[in-house]
Amino acid sequence: MVPPRSPAEWPGLDGAAERRFALLAAGDACIEVRAALPDVRFADLRADRLSYAPARAVVAGTAVNLARCAAGYFRRVGVLAKVGDDGYTPVIRGELRRIGADDHLLVDAGAPNGVSVMLRDRPHGGGPGVRLLVVQDEPPGRRLTAADVAGAASAIGDADVLAADGYSLLSPVSRAALDEAARIAGAAGTRVAFDLVPHDIDARLPASAVLPALARADAVFAEAPTLARLLGRPAPSGARAVRELLPVLDREVPGRPLWLLRFGPTSLEHALAYQRGRLLMEYPTGYRDGVERAGFGDRLASCELYWWLSGG
Template sequence: MATSRSPAQWPGLEGVDERRFELLVIGDVGIEVRASLPDVRFTDLDADRLCYAPARAMVAGTAVNLARCAARYFRRVGVLGKVGDDAFTPVIRGELRRIGVDDRLRVEPGAANGVAVMLRDRPCGGGPGARLLVVRDDPPGRRLAEREVRAAAAEIGAADVLVTDGYSLLSPVSRAALHAAARLARAAGTRVAFDLVPHDVDARLPADGVLPMLALSDLVISEAPTLARLLGRPVEAGGQGVRDLLPVLDRAVPGRPLWLLRFGATSLERVVAYQRERLLLEYPTGYGDGVERAGFGDRLAAAELYWWLSGP
């Protein structure tokens, strides 16, 4: 892996002219309503409030959000996920076609699609504002089954990288499917990348519900405080706190995964790239005041994945 330039420098966050590699992502797929409330702080609300603000509905979910960004870097991008069977289903499939992403969706007959509402309140003190994310409590993605993943073995084996995330760990059914997908990928020589979300996964799962997936991964993207809490370590935002975490990762997770640990005031400003007993790089991401937060993490992840696959 070349370590002289960071992913934010090359390939950068705007995509590439020469698209290479094939990426398959497993994750959530659904409908999301987003709005920012420029004149409202959640902590000030003590009664009903009507607020007019920019709002939009879009096809989203962890798999779609990453695929939309990855399509600017990768020669071929596919989404493997489970969706419902309602009026939103053709909208979802149409959006995948529009952004040039292969539709590997599994449809659950008679089920409703997942819906999420994301509200962000007025920034305070120069920060991005607080985010309230409300997600349907039983989306179809939680029922992606191991047999459905095994039926996609050829697609997994054809990809250069399989990208997964922690939302699939929250259900025993999709967790088994995720583990099966990672094992299929490793057997086929496909690299496995894992994004450790949600950021409060430590409050939702014990460490032993997460560590097996980390052990199956070749690359792990995580906010450093998330990993620290999961492993019962002090949470520190600064670079030294991240460095103190590195030997803990070596003891907790076998193998030699590449860790991309995000940290800073909002856990998005800087990244440490580390691989067992070797600090490869520390770099700024380009995130800061005036940069739109929504979608920035996926843009960064797409650039990081391309950078990683391009290394020796």
């Protein structure tokens, strides 16, 4: 069946009526402390501040976050990640069991698990607020090796899609692992989806370190401003400017990836689906004021992946 509507309409943001396909999420798995600060704006801080706010610790990381959402769409979901070896390790494994994800974790003996802190300040002018994300330097995911990935070849081959992300590019070791994962996926007929994060990746890596990962992918998720900056272009300010970026993608990135570009006031309100020379669709994502921002991108990516595999 070829769905006639946008991914946000079918299968939609709340899961699929029929769970199909298998997804393997390769990326980070860690512990994250999250809080939204109702009475603080980072720009106003001039001294130490105590703020009481809802705070929670969750199992997170790019692979876990995507798997948690994908479990509402896919018949089988797995997580491939390198984790530490401490008291948080059984907590991470327990969360994978809870969401029904296959455990392909690789334990880095004697190393601590990654810990991150995500704070969002008080919204200003109707926006979502500013996010401050502090990630432990050199988390276990940076040490995922090509040999680790080769050992998971059967899990990659059994998946319909391998979902990876740009955090793996930040270390030469995990970058080589990503190369190996894409090679194994290509040989097995598994599609590769790549999420262009972090959103300031253009300030962290030269385009030459990123473009090969985009060229190997069958589908690429990206915020249009991030992609434009990476390609040395001005950040697009609206739908027309995003469409003007499309010929640049065709020139700069070999292959025929399906581009799923997010844009809008906060780079999340609208999306555009494009594949070399062919604008497939523009659509509202469903994100707006009042919608929880944390996790929305993974919800959207999950429904877009299901839509894509279904023939969208």
